[in-house]
Amino acid sequence: MTKRIVIVGGGVAGTMVANRLAKSMVKEVYDGELEIVLITNTAQHIYQPGFLFIAFNEGFMDQFKKEEKYLLHPRINLVIDEAKIIDVKGYKVITERQSFDYDFLVIATGSYPDMNSVPGLAEAGHTFYTPDGAVKLREAMLNFKGGTLLLTIDVPHKCPVAPLEFIFMADDFYRELGIRDKVKLKYTYPIGRVHSMEAIASWAVQEFDRRGIEYEVFFNLEKVDPEKKIAYNMDGSEHPFDLLVSIPAHRGAQVIKDSGLGDEDGFIPTDRYTLKMEGQDNVYVVGDATNLPVSKAGSTAHYEADIVVKNIISEVKGIPASHRYDGKAFCFIETGLKEATYITFNYEQPPRLSPPSEMLHWFKLSYNEIYWLAARGIL
Numbered sequence: 001m002t003k004r005i006v007i008v009g010g011g012v013a014g015t016m017v018a019n020r021l022a023k024s025m026v027k028e029v030y031d032g033e034l035e036i037v038l039i040t041n042t043a044q045h046i047y048q049p050g051f052l053f054i055a056f057n058e059g060f061m062d063q064f065k066k067e068e069k070y071l072l073h074p075r076i077n078l079v080i081d082e083a084k085i086i087d088v089k090g091y092k093v094i095t096e097r098q099s100f101d102y103d104f105l106v107i108a109t110g111s112y113p114d115m116n117s118v119p120g121l122a123e124a125g126h127t128f129y130t131p132d133g134a135v136k137l138r139e140a141m142l143n144f145k146g147g148t149l150l151l152t153i154d155v156p157h158k159c160p161v162a163p164l165e166f167i168f169m170a171d172d173f174y175r176e177l178g179i180r181d182k183v184k185l186k187y188t189y190p191i192g193r194v195h196s197m198e199a200i201a202s203w204a205v206q207e208f209d210r211r212g213i214e215y216e217v218f219f220n221l222e223k224v225d226p227e228k229k230i231a232y233n234m235d236g237s238e239h240p241f242d243l244l245v246s247i248p249a250h251r252g253a254q255v256i257k258d259s260g261l262g263d264e265d266g267f268i269p270t271d272r273y274t275l276k277m278e279g280q281d282n283v284y285v286v287g288d289a290t291n292l293p294v295s296k297a298g299s300t301a302h303y304e305a306d307i308v309v310k311n312i313i314s315e316v317k318g319i320p321a322s323h324r325y326d327g328k329a330f331c332f333i334e335t336g337l338k339e340a341t342y343i344t345f346n347y348e349q350p351p352r353l354s355p356p357s358e359m360l361h362w363f364k365l366s367y368n369e370i371y372w373l374a375a376r377g378i379l
């Protein structure tokens with residue numbers, strides 16, 4: 001009898017899992033023993049790290065977007081539809097138009113920045129965390145002739161290093177435009193240091209001081225007055241701005257909440273090693289959708305996808321799933337418009353920074369292109 005693997009979400013994680021499964025089990029797929037169904041709610045596959053470059057007029061949306069159908073192995077059944085309910089008791093996914101039974105399910109529905117999490121933020125704030133937001137922010141960055149650029153950050157959010165990349169790139173951007181002396185850059189962070197990872201925080205503070213970037217910790221945005229252009233910290237302090245850029249708290253996909261599968265933020269309780277949804281033996285969770293204490297990042301999704309694919313193949317073949325995810329993540333960090341560094345870490349090893357260099361910046365830019373090979377399951 002044909003076994004069916006259903007994957008919900010065609011972003012980094014879902015696409016990688018689907019392609020790797022199809023390539024590894026090509027015989028079973030062609031013999032009709034295995035069917036791979038990928039359900040995703042948009043025909044476009046967007047490479048989100050590109051948004052950062054768009055905001056600084058270093059790239060355009062066309063570079064970072066492809067049709068999902070051209071990325072997938074031809075024998076994957078692509079369904080462009082909204083998953084409405086994931087019924088893990090009934091082993092089925094109900095979409096707007098159809099219902100799909102499964103033998104194995106992979107949930108890869110990602111996370112989204114909730115600009116409505118703070119009153120006034122959606123009206124007053126810019127973000128580079130969405131395609132439209134990045135394009136609008138580019139215009140605002142180019143039109144900004146001086147004043148205070150305030151960056152606020154809430155957690156959890158994907159790509160934990162992107163806010164730092166943004167502020168360092170903004171520093172270079174306004175230096176290149178010759179108006180850095182007219183621009184006050186102010187970085188804020190919600191906890192008692194400037195980044196959740198200690199090694200990054202101590203490096204970043206030195207960089208802030210060297211570059212004349214102001215910073216404030218324990219900054220938790222409570223509300224924004226779009227008329228007066230004031231951001232209010234929870235401690236009651238008022239922070240005037242001329243340009244507000246925000247990375248708001250992220251949430252899991254609506255379908256996770258509607259299906260009763262997530263925590264209060266919509267993230268799915270997941271076993272940190274097996275990547276199975278807690279209490280479900282045939283359901284895996286990959287990428288931003290998990291509640292794991294790892295960075296919500298494309299690289300995390302990539303490493304997790306490898307484990308999930310190996311374990312599903314084992315289980316389809318009747319062998320116990322023995323592969324374990326070790327929490328590995330890798331992030332390039334742009335330290336300006338022309339240099340970058342990188343970090344790698346896992347559950348046990350904290351990150352260590354390499355000295356920034358122009359070569360690492362070129363590696364980061366190269367990965368923007370190489371990504372499409374990774375999505376296709378080639379790398």
Ligand SMILES: Cc1cc2nc3c(=O)[nH]c(=O)nc-3n(C[C@H](O)[C@H](O)[C@H](O)COP(=O)(O)OP(=O)(O)OC[C@H]3O[C@@H](n4cnc5c(N)ncnc54)[C@H](O)[C@@H]3O)c2cc1C
Pocket residue numbers: 008009010011012013014039040041042047048049050051052081082083084108109110111128129130158159162253254255286287288289296297298299300301330331332
């Ligand atoms: C500005 C920015 C910079 C970044 N930089 C980096 C970086 O340098 N390095 C790095 O590793 N990561 C980076 N990231 C993070 C990275 O893009 C995400 O962590 C990654 O995309 C997560 O993959 P995912 O598959 O879990 O989620 P996504 O890629 O978001 O995919 C989720 C998919 O599920 C679909 N979906 C959701 N709900 C439903 C539903 N009900 N039915 C059907 N489909 C649904 C969505 O439409 C989407 O296609 C960055 C992100 C941003 C925004």
